[in-house]
Amino acid sequence: MSRVGLLALGALAVACVLPHLLGSNYAVNVVTMILFTAFLGQSWNIAGGFAGQTSFGHVVFFGTGAYASTILHVSHGWSPWAGWIVAIGAGALVGLVIGVLSFRAGLRGSYFALITLAFAEVFRIVANSVEFTRGGLGLLIRADPRPENFQFRNPIWFYYLALALVLASLAIAFWLTRSRFGAQLAAIRENEDAARALGIDVLRAKTVCMTISGAMAGAGGTFYAQKYLYVDPSIAYGVEKSVEMLLVSMIGGAGTVFGPLVGAAMLMGLGEITRASSNTQGLSLIVYGVILIVIVAYLPDGVIGLFRRRSGERGAPRA
């Protein structure tokens, strides 16, 4: 087994026993959220990193998933687990629609990024105005911590669920680095016109990519809703989540398998440390911003890029 493979296996073993080692609910919560953010980041990474389709509105899939399962659960008595499947489907559908509309119109680069932002805004305003979301009042899920309600008394189960999601997302990303589909996406990322000239069905590839990405983010939405038990339009469709998704991927290394995980660990760890460091209004976030800039300045290819340059390995196809 290769060195990387052994390392990964070791990390997996550690990950499985980690919550028992930590001995603190706060710490378990932090790692759970790191894993969750890494999962969401990977969803962005599929589209933005691997296929080069940077999106600023990825929260639209997350929010749709959150609302789908929550509405079914709260207003129609569905089990959240069944709702989860629907949420994944809803995320995929929205990904498909946005993909088809945007790519058919030939939108690329910044234009694509901004149209996704616009879609997220439209969804947010609609969510605030329609009856079945209860608009600005939001949807409250009754606290009843039993596994069949997708609520757990012991936070360790959310951890393992998040871990499972991350492993699934890593598998998808890994598949992309090995499959023909992934190679097509890489070709599109490097030079879309050349890819088309090579005979790649660019529209189909990009749309499928968005669908997968949307499905993943939709899955994340349900997880979040069930953990925090409250959804409202700004939680579901607020721009901060979009920024977080792209930030962890880009910092960690866009287009790499482990980029989002590394980025999430770094940024969230940084967030916890800076928040604990000062009680003065604003100071902790100033430090966070400075460190962010420093990271970007000295690690222009993301953190993974640093390792790649050091070890000389050429893993995922990335220029």
Added chain:
Amino acid sequence: MLSFDILLAGVINGLAAGAIYVLVAVGLTLIYGVLHIINFAHGSLLMLAMYGVYFLFRSAKLDPYMALPIVMAGSFVFGYLLYRLVIGRFSHGKDENILLITLGLSIIIDNAALFLFTGDTQTIDVPYAGEIVAIGAAFLPVAKLIAFVAALALCAALGLFMQRSDLGRAIRAVAKERQGARLVGIDVENVFAVSYGIGIACLGAAACLLMPSFYVSPSSGHAFVLIAFTTVVLGGMGSFLGALVGGFVIGITESLGGLLLGEQLGQIGISLIFILILLVRPTGLFGGGR
């Protein structure tokens, strides 16, 4: 249900609001056109300029319109230095990195403002704040009328600068063909910094024109950025004329949308128009291919 009077008044209100959007958008589109980056720090820098106007008013009793040259000059210098010392230096020329750096900057600026000025919302009460001009059914505050005229004047001045001056020509050259401009001896880094500076100077102008009617708090700049992005894309990214026309179109759309659909739902009109334009004519009203 709505009479023609009211609709006309809505259009007038829209034009007044649009004037501010134009100024914010012009800066953004210039920065995009030349540097090819989306400046995430735009909202934070607007907020900073607005604080500048506030403090000048409070300490020196300086009227915001009188303060226009000072605030614009200060904003230009700040933007120029920000590019030269931080953005340009740390981005290593990669576009995605500039995005992240401007994001980091916005976090720093927002929280530095919070730290220095506290989260309290500040307003200025100019003596003519209560005066209005009645145009049909519209009661337009004098401050907004001045803002409208000033915005047009500034755009005209900027347009002339871009067309006639050497620096303006250099900027347009770099925007069109970066490598070529470098080859003919234009100091591209300087042009980048100047363009960024001008973009921020436009924010300085917007701040002066906004403060008599609006307010400032550490998070108040962001309200205008999303709509500025919309304007820029609508008008065509990098197109100066596009930002001008786009700003007014958005202002009127927002206004009429609010009157016809209700204030909140009306906001959807903007995003929908935005999406429609992008799907039908992706390069925006006046944009070239990109």
Added chain:
Amino acid sequence: MSTEKRRLHASRRGFVAGGTALAGVLGMPAIGAAQARAIKIGLLHPVTGFVAYNGAQSRLGAQLAIDEINAAGGIKSMAGAKLEAVLGDTQAKVEIGVAEVEKMNEAGVAAIVGCFQSAIVLATTQSAAKYGIPYVVDVGASDLITSRGLTNVFRLKPGFGKCVDAAVLALDGINGGAGKVAKSAVIVHESSEFGTGTAKLLSERLPKINIDVKEVIKHDNPTRNFDNVALRIRSLQPDIVVMSNYQNEYVLLARTLHQQKVNLAGLFSVLGGGFNFKFVKDLPDVAEYMMDHNHWFAPTNPRAQAMKKQVEASGTTLFTFEIYLSYNAVKLIADALERAGSADKEKLTAALASSTWSGHFMPYGPTKFVNGQNEGGEGATLQALKGEIEVVYPAQFASAKPVFPKPKFG
């Protein structure tokens, strides 16, 4: 160098001597004997983000209470144990708020006070419930907060349901006193939970006092300008406008209505976010005659006035409602600690549930908690008159008579 050392020794000796003397005077155990362990109180507020000002004010009020209690000798029934603040910033985000609750639990807090935004209150109270930590909500209007059956949640101030009822009652009284001038209204509210909930209740209650609701206008946070809202209101010609917004939009709307010379009998807000001393001081012409139904201190209470003076002594801090609501929340906890004689979470929760505390300086009687909601809580109806904020209703706490209808624009 040696002289400095000697000076240092002398001063330290002096300090120890002085300290022992002081301890003797205060009747506390001499230094060296076991000291009562500090009781940790978690203070959870959004001190960064878009409601940073409100969060900072809340934190300040809570800290003032802690300092005051400690200076007066701490919790007497627990051998003078002092209160210690464990500060947490929610950054206006649900997940950060919940993470902070986990941290506070691990720090061993006996109770939590927080956290301004209803959505985050909902999530953080739920987290605290897992550990049985009593959570006193200082600001957070939603009625959902106290109707979920969580036994650890306590709210001193009334929810917006009760506030709307009281506000409508006050409006009816004021309207009646002016010969029922107001017959129609337009409601303007912000689009999140607070505004939407309040507006919904208002639309139901206003017709019952013969005020026809012509339109309900919903707006986003933030809103860039209210010119068209003013236009619409002017074309509808209601007698009054009723507002429920956060601070920035409240001020902008009020200013716009004033600028556009919209003639109204009155501007009435329920839990108006921007109605405070700063508004009245900075924009006196706009604020004049505006009325608000909100949480307010009893103006005739000398302790309230003393605290107001103390807070405003700094010159930059205003005595806003966040300050005294959080202050009272902490003092409520202190009272419960005294009665429970212990920081044990279950005992503290029971003491809170049975509390009949009247040490607040609010315009209402002793506390009485039903399902965590203080049924004894009341707001007051205020009006900005001549650059001051007066309580105009109910009469027993009033400091001035209401001016209604307000004069028309010339």
